[in-house]
Amino acid sequence: MSFNATRPNLLAAPGVAWLATFMVVPCLLVLSYAFFQRGVWGGIEYTFTLENFARVADPLYAKIFLNSARIALTTTAIAILIAYPAAYAISRAPRMRQPILLFFAVLPFWSNYLIRTYAWMVLLNREGLINNMLRSFGYTGEPLSLLYTEAAVITGLVYNYLPFVILAIYSTLSRLNPELMEASRDLGAGPVRTFFRVTLPLSLPGVAAGGVFVFVLSIGNFVTPALLGGGRFQMVGNLVYDQFLTANDWPFGAALGAALIVTMIVLLFVQARATARASGESREAQA
Amino acid sequence: MNAETSPILRIESVAKNFGPVVAVDGVSIDVLENEFFALLGPSGCGKTTLLRMLAGFETPSAGRILLEGRDISPLPPEKRPLNLMFQSYALFPHMTVRQNLCYGLEMERLDKAEIRRRVDETMATTDLTQFADRKPEQLSGGQKQRVALARALVKRPKVLLLDEPLGALDKKLREKMQLELKRMQNEAGITFVIVTHDQEEALVMADRMAILKDGRLLQCGSPEEIYEAPADRFVANFIGVMNFIDGRVTEDRVFEAEGLRLAVVNARPGPATLAARPENIAVGAPGERLAGTIADIAYHGLDRVLHVKTPAAPVPLQVRVPAQGGTAYQVGDALSLKIDPARCRLFAGGGAGAGG
Numbered sequence: 001m002s003f004n005a006t007r008p009n010l011l012a013a014p015g016v017a018w019l020a021t022f023m024v025v026p027c028l029l030v031l032s033y034a035f036f037q038r039g040v041w042g043g044i045e046y047t048f049t050l051e052n053f054a055r056v057a058d059p060l061y062a063k064i065f066l067n068s069a070r071i072a073l074t075t076t077a078i079a080i081l082i083a084y085p086a087a088y089a090i091s092r093a094p095r096m097r098q099p100i101l102l103f104f105a106v107l108p109f110w111s112n113y114l115i116r117t118y119a120w121m122v123l124l125n126r127e128g129l130i131n132n133m134l135r136s137f138g139y140t141g142e143p144l145s146l147l148y149t150e151a152a153v154i155t156g157l158v159y160n161y162l163p164f165v166i167l168a169i170y171s172t173l174s175r176l177n178p179e180l181m182e183a184s185r186d187l188g189a190g191p192v193r194t195f196f197r198v199t200l201p202l203s204l205p206g207v208a209a210g211g212v213f214v215f216v217l218s219i220g221n222f223v224t225p226a227l228l229g230g231g232r233f234q235m236v237g238n239l240v241y242d243q244f245l246t247a248n249d250w251p252f253g254a255a256l257g258a259a260l261i262v263t264m265i266v267l268l269f270v271q272a273r274a275t276a277r278a279s280g281e282s283r284e285a286q287a
Numbered sequence: 288m289n290a291e292t293s294p295i296l297r298i299e300s301v302a303k304n305f306g307p308v309v310a311v312d313g314v315s316i317d318v319l320e321n322e323f324f325a326l327l328g329p330s331g332c333g334k335t336t337l338l339r340m341l342a343g344f345e346t347p348s349a350g351r352i353l354l355e356g357r358d359i360s361p362l363p364p365e366k367r368p369l370n371l372m373f374q375s376y377a378l379f380p381h382m383t384v385r386q387n388l389c390y391g392l393e394m395e396r397l398d399k400a401e402i403r404r405r406v407d408e409t410m411a412t413t414d415l416t417q418f419a420d421r422k423p424e425q426l427s428g429g430q431k432q433r434v435a436l437a438r439a440l441v442k443r444p445k446v447l448l449l450d451e452p453l454g455a456l457d458k459k460l461r462e463k464m465q466l467e468l469k470r471m472q473n474e475a476g477i478t479f480v481i482v483t484h485d486q487e488e489a490l491v492m493a494d495r496m497a498i499l500k501d502g503r504l505l506q507c508g509s510p511e512e513i514y515e516a517p518a519d520r521f522v523a524n525f526i527g528v529m530n531f532i533d534g535r536v537t538e539d540r541v542f543e544a545e546g547l548r549l550a551v552v553n554a555r556p557g558p559a560t561l562a563a564r565p566e567n568i569a570v571g572a573p574g575e576r577l578a579g580t581i582a583d584i585a586y587h588g589l590d591r592v593l594h595v596k597t598p599a600a601p602v603p604l605q606v607r608v609p610a611q612g613g614t615a616y617q618v619g620d621a622l623s624l625k626i627d628p629a630r631c632r633l634f635a636g637g638g639a640g641a642g643g
Contacts, residue, residue, distance in 0.1 A: 182344055183377035185364040187442065188394030197390075201381050 027261070034254035042248030052255035061239065065259070068235040071150065071225075072218035075157040079214045080207055082158065083165035087206075088199075090166070091173035102170065106163045113160065117227050120156050121147060124228070148230030156224040161217055165210035172206030173199070205275045212271040216264045236260050295320040295478050296341070296446050301350035302502075303336050310336040312502035313350070318446070318480060323472050325493035326482045329525070333502040334482045338448055341480065342371040354445060365394070370439035371448040374455075376431045378423040384434050385410070385419040391442045409441040412474070429460050436468075440475055447472075449481040453488065465491050486526050490514065498522050520634050523562045530568070530604045532561040542633065546598040547577045549628050560634045565592060565607040567630040570614070570622050577624040579604070581616055591616070595624060 034052050037045045055061065090101045108116060123129045124146040131143040146152060176199065184194040222237030231238070236256060243253030294317035303311040311333040318324045326334040339345045341352060343364035352360045359367050370391070379387050385406060392402040410416045413433045423431055432452065439447055452468065453461045469492050472479045483489050489496045490510045497507040498521075506518040517523035520531070534544030536559045542549040549561070570593070579597035591610045594603035606624060608616070616622075 177375060177377065179373045179375050179377040180379060182342075182364070183371075183373055183379070184390070185344075186342060186371045187391035187438070188365045189390075190363075190365055193394070198379060 030254050031258050031261075032254075033251050034258050036251050038249050038251050042250070044250055049251075052251045053258075055252055056255050056259050061256070064234050064239055065236055068219050068237070069263075071154060071157070071235060072215045075154050075161070075218045076211050076215045078154065079158045079162050079165045080169075080211055083162055083210060084169055084207065087166045087169035087173055090170050091176075098174070102167070105166045105170075108159070109163060114223065116160060117156055117224055120152070120159065120228055124152055124155075147228065150229065152228040153225050153235075156228045157214075157218045157221060160224065161214040164213050164217075168210030168213065169203060169206040172203045176202055208271050208274055212267055216267060219263070220260055293320060294318060295322075295355060296480070297351075297353040297356075298337070298341075299351045299353060301337070301340060301347045301352060303333075303340060303345060303348050309502050311340070311347075314497075314499070314502070314504045315350075316497050316504065316507060318478060319495075321476055321478055323469060323479045323492055323494045324481070325489040325496035326480065326499060327486060327489040327493075327496050327525075328484065328499035330484055331501075332499040334484075334499050335450060337499070338371070338450055338480070338482045341446075342369060342448055343367050368445045369448055370442050370444040371450065372435050372439045372452055374450040374452070376423075376435035376455075378431060378434055378438070380423050383420050383422055384415055384426070387423070387434060387438050388441050391438060395442075405441055409437050413437040413440070413471070428456055429464070432456065432464065436471070440471070440477070444477060446478045446480055449479060451482055451484070453483075453485075461488070468492060490526070498525065517562070517632060520560060520562070523632060523634075528565055528605055530563045530565065530600065532563070532599045532604075533558075534561060534599070535559060536633070542628070544599040547626075549576075549626060551628050551633060554633050555635055558636050560636075561626075562632040562634060563604075563626050564630070565605040567627050568604065568606045569625040569627070570606060570608060571625045577626065579622065579624060581618050581620045581622065584616055584618060586610065595622070597624070 033044055035048055035050070037047045037049050037051070039045045056065075086105065090098055090105070093101055121128075125131075126143040126145065126147070128146070130146060134144070180198055180202070181194055184198045185191070189197065219235070220237045221235065222241045225231075225235045225238055226241075229235075236259075240253050240256045240260070243249045243256060247253075296318040298314060298316040298318075300313050300315050301311060302309070302313050314333070314337060316324075326337060328334045336345060340347050340360075343359075343362060343366075347360055350360075351358050354368065359369075379390065382390065388406045388409060389402055392405060397405075407416075410419060413436060415430070415433055415437055418426060418430060418434075423434065426434065432455075436449075436452070449468075453464050456464060465488060468479070468481075481489075481492065493510060495507065495509050496513065498505045498513065500521055506513055506522050513522060513526055517526060517529075523529045524531070532544050532547065534542055534547070536542050536551065536554045536556050538556050540551055540554060540556075542551045542554070542559065542561055544561070577597050577599055579595040581593050582596045582603045583594035585592045585594070587610070589610060590607050593606045593608060593616060595606055596603045604624065608614075
């Protein structure tokens with residue numbers, strides 16, 4: 001092996017070591033619990049069993065899985081629909097102004113996730129800002145039940161992960177060679193057809209990256225559904241949380257976690273494949 | 288009026304400013320039908336802005352652009368029967384070569400069979416048939432360049448605009464493509480307007496050319512006209528190699544510089560600059576006219592260029608002599624130069640103006 005080939009591997013070593021020690025090993029430990037029985041008073045009884053995985057497939061839990069997937073998918077779709085025009089606008093703004101606009105897009109990250117989610121509770125509750133405003137505009141009916149709904153959960157998730165999607169889409173759009181869009185106009189396509197036949201297809205890797213990110217973070221989220229969903233909308237994240245901290249059923253919690261991780265890995269793999277296939281094209285597009 | 292010589296494209300006092308910056312300053316040019324026309328100038332001279340106004344990506348601040356007598360300046364790029372070949376080629380990376388070529392015809396809503404026929408035909412004439420199903424990233428620079436050209440040609444534009452089309456190619460390929468482009472222009476019977484900063488390229492390819500500097504048109508004409516009779520000192524210096532000798536014209540029509548006296552006709556008395564091409568200076572025996580010594584010799588294969596130090600000019604004069612046969616020159620040799628005043632230009636003062 002040549003010197004030049006080994007050096008990048010050496011440079012990656014600290015990162016790889018960190019991930020292996022503090023992420024892979026603990027994950028494997030927890031996952032290994034999934035193959036043992038639950039102790040009578042909680043804890044683990046080291047008798048091999050596959051029963052925990054059978055329980056994951058139980059219709060009750062499968063339904064929660066599907067429900068989480070549905071919420072995560074809705075969140076992803078809404079986030080992309082909001083983020084794309086924003087990212088497009090930022091990428092078309094004068095070069096000097098783009099960093100400022102991006103700064104505003106990621107500004108929410110400067111405050112704590114919990115605080116941001118509590119802020120939504122303040123906005124949405126029956127005595128909250130939105131209901132108060134409605135009343136001041138002359139609305140006299142029963143206050144709207146905005147909080148503790150699925151819509152509230154989705155709103156919270158979209159709000160929290162939107163900056164990731166904006167950044168991901170912006171990064172592909174800003175690297176597109178503007179002459180490609182001009183070439184399309186020159187060849188007879190109007191602005192709309194240029195967007196759908198050139199700009200959009202070439203920015204799909206960014207959309208996919210942002211989308212998978214939101215989906216993966218949303219489907220495993222437990223803070224937002226717990227606070228904004230009020231526990232009435234159990235998502236997989238809450239279920240895992242409950243098994244470990246409330247029901248004291250670590251093996252079942254581990255099995256649920258394993259199912260979740262496998263789902264995410266499959267998704268990330270599919271996305272990575274799609275991006276690898278498209279990256280040749282986007283490299284070309286940046287020429 | 289003869290169809291051969293009627294202007295297909297008329298640029299009428301076109302100006303463009305970006306805020307306080309004047310990029311193009313009242314340029315008027317007529318481009319004739321079936322002509323290979325070059326817009327030539329150093330970077331920042333406004334040639335690319337002018338081309339982008341022709342394509343429709345910039346709107347003139349003043350003036351009009353007429354295509355076959357019709358004002359096209361208010362039209363967006365997609366409504367103009369001109370096509371642009373981009374400097375970066377701008378091939379769609381998510382489409383194959385065939386799809387790139389089809390794109391422009393699909394926008395015209397032609398039927399599938401017609402599109403197929405025209406694309407196949409264009410791919411055959413540009414030698415691209417074997418690459419039809421490749422993506423741009425699988426092509427070499429020269430192949431991409433052909434795809435970019437084919438994608439524009441398949442639209443059968445009234446005028447094809449080319450922005451530094453050979454800039455990205457290496458020297459050998461560039462020289463081959465210069466002739467190739469000229470052949471294709473001939474075969475397609477389409478008017479080409481090419482932007483370039485390379486004067487040699489313009490001389491080789493263009494039927495006529497326009498020299499721009501600081502947004503202004505300095506001279507427009509055939510390569511021979513511009514090479515033989517440059518309008519001013521800048522053009523003279525920009526096109527080919529030119530020797531300049533600063534001096535003055537006396538009352539009795541003699542150009543005088545240190546060590547040089549040359550009878551000239553039609554020259555106003557006063558300070559003047561004599562401009563002579565290296566091939567218009569001959570080497571004579573010592574004692575004749577301008578005396579000098581050889582400071583350097585550059586071998587160019589067919590000929591040698593002697594750099595001769597003379598009292599008349601601060602930089603050595605370049606003199607072209609045949610490489611084969613003739614005298615063997617050595618650095619340090621003393622010789623004298625004969626300048627043919629009939630083949631020289633005389634610029635009054637330091638700048639514009641003509642004489643000789």
